[in-house]
Amino acid sequence: MNFFKSKLFIVLAIVTVIIVAFMILSAAFGFGTGPVSNGLNIITTPVQNGIYGIGKGISSFFEGIGKSGQYKGLYDESQKRVTELEAEVREIDTLKNENDRLRALLDFEEREKDKKLVAAQVAASSPDNWYAEIQLNKGTNSGIRKDNVVYTDNGLVGYVTEVGPTWCKVLTVLDINASVGCVVPRSGDTAVAEGDAELAQNSECSMNYISKDATVIVGDSVETSGLGSIYPAGILIGKISSITPELQGLYNKATIKTSVDFKSLREVVVIVG
Amino acid sequence: MEIFMKHFIRAVLVLVFLILQSTFCQFIKIWDIMPNLVLAYIISLALTSDDIMYAGGFGFAAGLLWDITWGRVFGVRTLLFMYIAILAYRAGEYVYRKNISVCVIFTLVGAVITESIFFAANFILTHNASFWQSFFRTIVPSAAYTAAFQLVIYNLCLKISKMGKERSSSV
Numbered sequence: 070m071n072f073f074k075s076k077l078f079i080v081l082a083i084v085t086v087i088i089v090a091f092m093i094l095s096a097a098f099g100f101g102t103g104p105v106s107n108g109l110n111i112i113t114t115p116v117q118n119g120i121y122g123i124g125k126g127i128s129s130f131f132e133g134i135g136k137s138g139q140y141k142g143l144y145d146e147s148q149k150r151v152t153e154l155e156a157e158v159r160e161i162d163t164l165k166n167e168n169d170r171l172r173a174l175l176d177f178e179e180r181e182k183d184k185k186l187v188a189a190q191v192a193a194s195s196p197d198n199w200y201a202e203i204q205l206n207k208g209t210n211s212g213i214r215k216d217n218v219v220y221t222d223n224g225l226v227g228y229v230t231e232v233g234p235t236w237c238k239v240l241t242v243l244d245i246n247a248s249v250g251c252v253v254p255r256s257g258d259t260a261v262a263e264g265d266a267e268l269a270q271n272s273e274c275s276m277n278y279i280s281k282d283a284t285v286i287v288g289d290s291v292e293t294s295g296l297g298s299i300y301p302a303g304i305l306i307g308k309i310s311s312i313t314p315e316l317q318g319l320y321n322k323a324t325i326k327t328s329v330d331f332k333s334l335r336e337v338v339v340i341v342g
Numbered sequence: 343m344e345i346f347m348k349h350f351i352r353a354v355l356v357l358v359f360l361i362l363q364s365t366f367c368q369f370i371k372i373w374d375i376m377p378n379l380v381l382a383y384i385i386s387l388a389l390t391s392d393d394i395m396y397a398g399g400f401g402f403a404a405g406l407l408w409d410i411t412w413g414r415v416f417g418v419r420t421l422l423f424m425y426i427a428i429l430a431y432r433a434g435e436y437v438y439r440k441n442i443s444v445c446v447i448f449t450l451v452g453a454v455i456t457e458s459i460f461f462a463a464n465f466i467l468t469h470n471a472s473f474w475q476s477f478f479r480t481i482v483p484s485a486a487y488t489a490a491f492q493l494v495i496y497n498l499c500l501k502i503s504k505m506g507k508e509r510s511s512s513v
Contacts, residue, residue, distance in 0.1 A: 077394060077428075084402065084424065088417040095416035106410045113361055113411070120365040128369050196363035196412055198375055198457075198480050199464070204364070245465065246414075266465070267479065270374035 107233045110204070114236040118192035118206045125335055185342035187211045189219075191335050192236065201243035201269050205337065208233045212341040216299050219339050224305035224328035225249070225293060226337050237339075242306060243269040243331060250296035251276065251306055251325075258283035259294050262306055262325055272331050273310060276323040283321065285309060291325050301340075348505040352387060355502075356404045359383045360411065375480060377487040378453060379495070380404050384423055385449045386492060386499035388430040389439045401427025418463060426452045445496045446489045453485035 072078055189207035207213055209232055219226040219239050227241035240247055247264035260279045268274055279285060289309045295302025307327040314321050359379045367376040384404050388397035405423030409416050430448050437444050461476055 077398075080395070081398075081424075081428070085421060088421050092415055092417035092421075103410075109407070109411055113357075117361055117365050120361065121368070124366060124369040193361075193364035194368045196360065196367065196380070196408065197378070197460075198484050199461070200412075200414070202412070267475065 106231075110233050110236045114192050114204065114206055117204065118190060121192055122190075122335075125333075184340050185212070187213060187339045187341050189213075189237075189337055189339055191337065199266055200245065201241045201247075201264060201331070202230075203227075203239045203241060203334070205237050205239060205339070206235070207339065208235045208237045210234045211339075213237050213339050214341065217339050217341055218300055218304070219337050220304055221329055221334070221337050223330070224307060225300070226329055226331075226334070228299050229339065239337075241331060242274055242327060243272065245269075247274070249300055249306065250294040251291050252294040252302075253283075253285050253289045253309075254292055255289055256284045258285050259296070260291075260320075260323070262291065268324060272327050272329075273324050274307075274327060276309065276325050277320065279312075279321040279323055281319065281321060285312065285323060287312060344505050348502055351502055351505075352400065353403075355383060355498075356380070356400065356407060360404070360407055364412065372487065373483065375483045375487060377491050378456075378484065379488075379491060380408060381423065381426070381453055381456060382449055382488050382491050382495045383499070384427050385430045385452050386445060386496045388427040389434045389445050389448065389496070390499045390503035391431070394428060394431045397431040398424050398428045401425070415464070418460060422456050422459060426456055440500070442493065442496050446492050449492050450485050450489040453488045454481055457481045457484060 187207055189205040189211070191203050192206040193204040195202040203226075205213075205219070213229060213232055215229055215232055217229045217237075219228060225242055227239045227244070227247065229237045230240045231238040242249055242262060242264060244264040245266050247262075249262040250259070251262045252259045258280060260276045260283075263275050263277055265273075265275045276291065287309050291306045291309060293300040293302055293304045293306060305328050307325040307329075310324050310326040312321060312323045363376075363379050367379065370376065384401045387400050391397045391400075402420060402424040405420035408419040408423070413419060430452060433448060434444070439445075458473075458477065458481055461473065461481065465476075466473060
């Protein structure tokens, strides 16, 4: 039977034409949050949040087991002594971490006291290897709107691109479509931080359009510059980890190691007003 | 009733694998690469189903769900998953489909094709991205990781495909 006269070919041709038409329309005019997308996300977000929380717990547990292995050598020498020391060190570590966390939280609250903030949790992440998008478990019911900025006490996470009643999607600074106006406070040099799929694997993004006259050095802190309509000035993005001088172009390039650890990201804050 | 349950379980599994893709898969990344459980399921389903339209329909539905929940440009995954399911079914007619190694090889090839087309359609023109760098660093490792998951997913699909058949054959 001729394939081009078969029922399968006709169905495939019709479906392909319809989907390609939708593809062109969504590429040209954007692909907003429709009722189907909204309904699906309302149903799936609590399930995703639960699974994500369990996954984080399990991975933290195994990380803990991995860390305890480093005490094994000392354990052989003096079992009792080391056990006592371990307990002591753990207690001190716990107190130190708690102290650091509370101090950071106090600083953070003091710094952000004029802003209206909503705390949220990461419920899911982009299901493919190309994008760095996350989904949060709060939405319009908590006052979150499109273009709201998301960050933690460590620095910038991204901004809200889609929002439903109980969920929202956040385009992180690591995403290939992300673009943030940035400044190096030490020297005052400005540039644009942009996501890069390859760099994102190491929690890094690229810093482009650095003037040839700029005096940036490795280790410099990079903050949002406030240029553009989304990000306010002064939110830490990260530190410059490498600089690539361009011999022929007008600008130099650099790489920023983000201050937020996206691999262990769970709690975030959304600026809603 | 058992036939209805078979179709129902297959449909629910599409959603389950999509949820696992955006949650569970984040924690089993190796060198920051995760497998594509939805694609693995679609290929397994195509190789264990008896109708090409049915296989293509499930590919279409899985891609549509992906596009609705996480897509940037509507329809890319919908078309890709539909065609990959149809290709897997067609290719499966020329080999012994019940052999798991056939399924693993099909998945490896299918995942490389799907991700390469997705990358080309989304990044080469708009982001001036290097195809070969991403091909060896992301696409091939991800395809291999996806194929490894077929050892579990294919057996699950095989068990589901037998639902309703044992009873009808014994009558």
